[in-house]
Amino acid sequence: MTVHTLAGGIGFTEGPLATRDGRLFVVSLSRGLVVEIDPDGGVLGEIEIGGGPNGLAEDADGRIWVAQNGGAVRASRSSRPTRPGLQSVEGPGGVVVDVPIPGTRAPNDLVAGPDGRLWFTDPGPPGDTGHGRVLAHDPAAGTTETLLDEQDFPNGLVFDAATDTLHLAHTDAGCITAHHWDGSRLESTGRSVSLPEGGPDGLALDARGLLYAASPTADAVFVLSADGDLHRRIDFDGPTFPTNLCLAGPRHDRLVVTAAKGGRVLALPVDPTG
Numbered sequence: 001m002t003v004h005t006l007a008g009g010i011g012f013t014e015g016p017l018a019t020r021d022g023r024l025f026v027v028s029l030s031r032g033l034v035v036e037i038d039p040d041g042g043v044l045g046e047i048e049i050g051g052g053p054n055g056l057a058e059d060a061d062g063r064i065w066v067a068q069n070g071g072a073v074r075a076s077r078s079s080r081p082t083r084p085g086l087q088s089v090e091g092p093g094g095v096v097v098d099v100p101i102p103g104t105r106a107p108n109d110l111v112a113g114p115d116g117r118l119w120f121t122d123p124g125p126p127g128d129t130g131h132g133r134v135l136a137h138d139p140a141a142g143t144t145e146t147l148l149d150e151q152d153f154p155n156g157l158v159f160d161a162a163t164d165t166l167h168l169a170h171t172d173a174g175c176i177t178a179h180h181w182d183g184s185r186l187e188s189t190g191r192s193v194s195l196p197e198g199g200p201d202g203l204a205l206d207a208r209g210l211l212y213a214a215s216p217t218a219d220a221v222f223v224l225s226a227d228g229d230l231h232r233r234i235d236f237d238g239p240t241f242p243t244n245l246c247l248a249g250p251r252h253d254r255l256v257v258t259a260a261k262g263g264r265v266l267a268l269p270v271d272p273t274g
Helices: none
Strands: 004-007 013-018 024-028 033-037 043-048 053-058 064-068 085-090 095-100 110-112 118-122 132-138 143-151 154-160 165-170 175-181 186-194 203-205 211-215 220-224 230-235 242-248 254-259 264-269
Touching: 004 033, 013 053, 013 064, 013 254, 013 264, 024 053, 033 053, 053 110, 064 110, 064 118, 110 154, 118 154, 132 154, 143 165, 154 203, 154 211, 165 203, 203 242, 211 242, 211 254, 220 242
Parallel strands: 013 242
Antiparallel strands: 004 264, 013 024, 024 033, 033 043, 053 064, 064 085, 085 095, 110 118, 118 132, 132 143, 154 165, 165 175, 175 186, 203 211, 211 220, 220 230, 242 254, 254 264
């Protein structure tokens, strides 16, 4: 397995996003930045957004959204004032629009939901167990709904459109739960998969339904089958602390991993078709 380093030394990296037009972005949580990465290697540009950015997502209109913890988890070097909530990055110049959401404490990760809303996790500060939530924000209406509450440190999330299932990482519990979307609400399927080691952070899903889970404390990425069996373990040379991941490339055959150790962005080939 050949692992390529696309960038390094850019702080505590998180939230990789491969956009539909082939661009690649990550956040630097420790520096309060959204960073564009050249898919062939190198940094193309930076946008200061402040606070503590965690996750990235792209909506149907091509806007980039940020889950912003406001520095509640880890204060960044940026002096730009922020509050917990969401942010959008719009236009060629990367204009940052703050979307504070009352009641949120430390938004962590987000996805574009099947209903067009931005679904995001709000686990709260570290150690605040049992009070995490999954919320959905409607940018057009400016409204936010709680989809799940009383969750133990919900973190990464990914939606499987083929089965109308939301997979949700619970870092402290070391497991991933599944929730069925019936078009108006999320209901637990009762299925919970535990990682062989460590706790899951970011999640990704390929065309076969294989679930990729970054496990920072295990220094590994675990690939799980639809039945929850371990399909593959991806280890790295030396300390990595993989926080999140996404599938990139025209065929989604490249796994991009944010490695907080060394502030790196890594890439390795995968076979999404088997």
